Amino acid sequence: MELIKVQQSLCVKCGICIEICPPKILSMGENGPMASNPQECIACGHCVAVCPQSAIDIGGVSLYTLILIEIMELMESCMMRQTSL
Numbered sequence: 001m002e003l004i005k006v007q008q009s010l011c012v013k014c015g016i017c018i019e020i021c022p023p024k025i026l027s028m029g030e031n032g033p034m035a036s037n038p039q040e041c042i043a044c045g046h047c048v049a050v051c052p053q054s055a056i057d058i059g060g061v062s063l064y065t066l067i068l069i070e071i072m073e074l075m076e077s078c079m080m081r082q083t084s085l
């Protein structure tokens with residue numbers, strides 16, 4: 001399944017998303033970054049977060065949703081730490 005979607009009209013081919021991708025699955029194609037092995041995408045959202053053009057989304061999930069998920073996970077781990085004290 002192809003997780004990342006790049007809006008080619010917005011992409012300026014800066015390559016930042018390629019550099020930051022932890023499993024290094026992105027490479028620059030003629031029309032912007034492409035995932036060589038999309039099944040290896042860990043949906044970390046780093047490419048979405050760093051894109052200066054907001055040209056990437058993963059599976060239709062916006063950057064704001066990813067930030068919200070991150071905050072909720074942090075709150076959950078804080079609450080678990082408090083209950084174990």
Ligand code: SF4
Nearest residue numbers: 021041042044045047
């Ligand atoms: S979501 Fe993460 S793993 Fe997937 S392409 Fe973007 S940076 Fe790479």
Ligand code: SF4
Nearest residue numbers: 011012014015017051
């Ligand atoms: S970070 Fe955004 S603008 Fe830069 S290459 Fe990737 S998709 Fe294109």
